Amino acid sequence: MATRLKDGDIVASFSGRWISWAHTIAAYIAFLGALIVGISLHYTKIVQNEHWGYPQEWFPSVSATIGDRYPERSVFQLFIAVTSGPRFALVLLWYILTARPNASLPKFVLGVGLFRTLTCGGWTYVTSTDDHDWHDIFMISYLVATLPWTLGCIALSPPNHVAIKWRKRFATAFFATLVPLIYFFIQHKVHKVAGAYTIYAFFEWSLVLLDVAFDAVTALDFENFEIVVKDLTGVARGNNKMVADAVLEKQKDKQVGKVFSPSFSIVSMVDAIADAYNGFVFWSILTSLGVSVWYFPLWHMGISGYEAAVMSTVSPFLLGIRPVRSFVIRNLRLFHLLSLSGLLAYLVKSPEYRLFTVVFAVWISCMTWVATWYAERSQPHRLEARLSAWCLGLIASSIAKFACYTNNPIWPIMHDANGGLNKLGLGLAVLAVLRSTGGTAAPQGSPAASGTKGGSSLLAGLGLAGVFFAMHSLLSDSSTMILWVWEGYPIRGPIAVPHGALTIFAMGFGLLIGLFSPDLVLSWSFFGVASIGAALLTGRANWTGYYGALALAACVMAYAPVLISAAIKHPPGRTFFLGFFMYNFMVLFHVWVVAYAFVPGGPAVREHTDWVMTTTMLMIGCGVFSAKVTSTTSSIPSREPSSAEKEKFKPAAGGMPGASRLRSYYVYVLFGLELLAASTAYIRLNNYYPYVPYHPDDKLITAGIWTIHFSLDNDMWSSERRMRDVIKELEVDVMGLLESDLQRIIMGNRDTTQFLAEDLGMYVDYGPGPNKHTWGCALLSKFPIVNSTHHLLPSPVGELAPAIHATIDAYDELIDVFVFHSGQEEDPEDRRLQSEYLASLMGTVTNRPAILLSYLVTKPQQGNYNTYVSEVSGMRDIDPSDWDRWCEYILYKGLKRTGYARVSRSTITDTEIQVGKFVVGKGEDTPEDEVRILDEDDMPEGWRFPRLFRGQGVRGHRYHVFDEPR
Structure with missing residues (x-):
């Protein structure tokens, strides 16, 4: 029981020695924990110094252990932060213990102690890798302050002979250790003696242990102190209200009071x-x-007929039939369970039947969700809950793709081998359906069930189409709008990681606006903000365009619950049929702008993403106009409700009708999702990969070109991991990827380059973004990309031809790399103009060594080939004798070519891999008429191609230019 004092209750007390013990334990854990983790994970790396490595050096220094690598650096910083609290308390307690009237030394020692603590934080959190100069300034300041701190503490020590004895011993050992420390540092730094740094490291660690031990002696002095916490006003007995209680009491009739009870x-x-x-x-x-x-037109190279499957979303038209509507509403659990067939589609091996399974699931799912909303229309708080869940589902889907490198782990193109979590996703889905469909639908006789005559079902349907399309095309992946504004290197705008989390934050913020301020959402000023955001996203690049993207993301998410809640008051059959039908029209529209060369009527909308965005915003505007009318008339019931009904369906003040504390749980879910998004961004951002070429000692560049066919393999599985494996095993340093832009609804809004770059440890340039109307080209590089420019080559008739002109820093020499995809075979004039443009670009823009990784659509030695390989371009063919090429070519200049290979694609795509090896700094290759073919045994080991792909190869990949027996 707490002791009663005159001026309050003692609610807690403890001995002052625990301040010293807490400081000592936390400090030792910080240093020794980092040492243990560092030796366990990165032993050879942290014993490596500027002159020697293992085995000459075999014990790490303090700075190499705590400052260079994750996670040991984080272990140290975490526990040294924990140490800071006890450290400040220790310094203050020492002052209280030693302070005397008119004595200045205790105040001086107090100042020195605080200064040492702050400088310790300086060299802890500004590592030598971050800023070597400031790290040294903080470290030297700390060491300099150690002398007056040590001497001052000894001089002020209370008459405790045990404490004084140990202080003198630790201080003597500390300063004595400085002599050999300096000696062996000079041996290492100046004389470069092998092993000297290891001996230096032992003395450095001794200094750390002695420094902490010196302060640990204060436990002998502080044991006479007792730290007491007293309650002067009875707050610990619950007599006083907390701030949250006061706010909730004051706001009990407002939104915060109802939501955060x-x-x-x-x-x-x-x-x-x-x-x-x-x-x-x-x-x-x-x-x-x-x-x-998308799999089917992709492999048919044109309209396949399977595109009609996109119309499976129009199933809500069946709700216009009363018996069907009643049956669905009475059996919502059954229909939700039937929609889960889409999660079972991954078990279907045939692409055709897998698509049919997904079509069935979409058909059922769209109808079921509309029926769910319609069933809850008479209970606004339940309707809001369902709408909140539906919007939160989009945010959760975007986060799942953010965590899984833009693939949703429960898609039917995923399975165990390529990162799918289909079984887990299905199991959770069954439990979720059983739980969330346990309630009963609203009674048909409720006041809101009678509908309203306000607004227009036509305009409401158009509004739905605009919102559905904007949510799907722009917000279903956090990197989509970021790639709209991407302009290459140097980076001048957002990047997928970490800024994808900002997109998700904007989506969550917009949803809160829609739930808490529907009147604001339906204002024309709000629509103006959304329109400005759309204009900036469409017309501007880098940060300016992304600011518009964030505004648009927030506005679209705010519109979703408001426009749907207004639309559900109209007959659902025709309203939602029109919404999904026009949504399908927009899906085709935004594909036609890039696929114009393959579809009927395509040239009419060629390259008109601006038309797509304008149409989207106009449709949303139609929905806003209708919802404004609906919101002013929907509160007028068709009959006078009873007093009990009035009370039951009384609108919540300032929010959507029927809002209640039920809303708080969906807000909590939203906060949890946003934390998950932030955690994902942090984890991915701190996944450090070695951006190191495969053969740095040989100054070798292995460059490759591959048309990846939108990362869907022959059997309709996502192919990123299979691509990763073969690129890694071929030891490719610089990789050009073609047909790589997947940021549209029809392609899943994906980005293959994120996974490849992060997993392989490569820099990446995505190339022209999805609003540039190309099929895409991308560049992966083990070498830093100093600068990159995106080009759209002349294409008056056919599809646009994208190109990247990048400059990489390879072994301290600037090398130009061009990645290029020429137009299709049916448009010879386009290809002629493109060949002239690219030849001029390669020949006149730069005189540096260069590599072209390309898709040229020409035969060797014929036609446009002689424009690409010409005096104008200055480029040479990596193997003029290879006659069996049509699409892919590697050209070069200013480098020494050491090897060339073609590797079969297996079932990943429809195009082989071509790889060339070049040595930097060797000057021009020999003249073509003097080229000699050498046996690999006569070449350095680093110049040779991996033997893994010889003969039969591995996993269907093999060399097929060496004329080898299989």
Whole structure:
């Protein structure tokens, strides 16, 4: 029981020695923990210094252990931060212990102690890798301050002979250690003696241990102190209200009071999570439809007929039939479970039947969700909950793709071998459906069920189409709008990681606006903000364009619950049929602008993403106009409700009708998702990969070109991991990828380069973004990309031809790399103009060594080939004798070519891999008429191609230019 004092209750007390012990333990854990982790994970790297490595040097220095590598650096910084609290308390307690009237020395020692603590934080969190000069300034300042601190503490020591004895011993050992420390540092730094740095490291670690031990002696002095916490006003007995209580009491009739009530229900929280997961499953199934359809025109090289599957979203028209509508509403659980067939589609091996399975799931899912909203229209708070869950599902889907490198792990193109989590996703989906569909639908006789005559179902349907399309095309992946504004190196705008989390934050913020301020959302000023954001995203690049993207993301998410809640008051059959039908029209529209060369009527909308964006915003405007009318008339019931009904359906003040504390659980889910997005960004940002070429000692560049066919293999599986394996095993340093732009609904809004770059440890330039209307080209490089420029080559008739002109820093020499995809065979004039443009670019823009990684659509020695390989371009063919080429070519100049190979594609794509090896700094290759073919045994080991692909090769990949027996 706490002791009663005159001026309050003692609620806690403890001995002052625990301040010293807490400081000592935390400090030793910080240093020794980092040492243990460093030796366990990066032993050879942290014993390496500027002159020697293992085995000459075999013990790491303090600075190499705590400052260079993750996670040991983080272990040290975490526990040294924990140490800071006890450290400040120790310094203050020492002052209280030693202070005397009119004595200045205790104040001086106090100042020195505080200064040492702050400088310790300086060299801890500004490592030598971050800023070597400031790290040294902080470290030297700390060491200099150690002398007056040590001497001052000895001089002020209380008459405790044990404490004084140990202080003198530790201080003597500390200063004595400085002599050999300096000696062996000079031996290492000046005389470069092998092993000297290891001996220096032992003395350096001794200094750390002695420094902490010196301060640990204060435990002997502080044991006579007792730290006491007293309650002067009875707050610990619950007599005083907390700030949150006062705010909630004051706001009890407003939004915050209703949403964030102190009471909390685990059951309601579980229900909200289950609802949100159902929303996640809906968006996962819907977004999988496009990428499943895309497989067929991709392999047919044109209209295949399977494109009609996109119309599977129009199933809500069946709700216009009363018996069907009643049956669906009475059996919502059954229909939600049937929609989960889309999660089972990965088990279907045939691409055709897999697509049909997804079509069925989308058909059922769209109808079921509309029926769910319609069933809840008479209970606004339940309707809001369902709408919140549906919107949260999109955010969750975007986060899942953010965490899984733009692939949704439960898509039908995923399975165990390529990162799929299909079984887990299906199991959770079944539980979520069973949980969230346990409630009953609203009674048809409720006041809101009678509908409203306000607004227009036509305009409401158009509004739905605009919102659905904007959510799917722009927000279903956090990197889509970032790639719209990407302009290459040097980086002048956002990048997918970490800024994808900002897109997700904007989406969550917009959803809160839609839930809490629907009147604001329906204002024309708000629509003006959304339109300005759309204009900036479409017309500007880098940060300016991205600011517009964030504004548009917030506005679109705010519109979703407001426009849907207004539209559900109209007959659902025709309203949502029109919404999804026009959404499908927009899906085709935004593909036609780039696929114009392959579709009927395509040239009419060629390269008109601006038309797509304008149409989207106009449709949203139609929805806003209709919802404004609906919101002013929907509160007028068709009959006078009873007093009980009035009370039951009383609108919440300042928010969507029927808002209640139920909303809080969906807000909690949103906050949890946003934290997950931030954590994902942090984890991916701190995944450090070695950006090191495969053969630096030989100054070798292995360059490759590959047409990856949009990262869908022959069997409709996502192929990133298979691509990663072969690129790694071929030891490619610089890789050009073609047909790589996947940032459209029909392609799943994906970005293959994120996974390849992060997993392989390569810099990446995505190339011209999705608003540039190309099929894409990308560059991966083990070498830093100093600068890159994107080009759209002349294409008056056919598809646009993208190119990247990048400058890389390879072994301290600037090398130009061109990645290029020529136009299609049917447009010879386009290809002629493109060949002249690129030849001029390669020949006149730079006189540096250069490599072209390309798709030229020509035969060797014929036609446009002689423009690419010419005096104008200055480029040479890597192997003029290879007659069996049509599409892919590697050209070069200013480098010494050492090897060339073609590798079969297996079932990953429809095009082989071509690889060339070049040595930097050797000058021009020999004249072509003097080229000699050498046996690999006569070449340095680093110049040779991996033997893994000889003969039969591995996993279907083999060399097929060496004329080898299989």
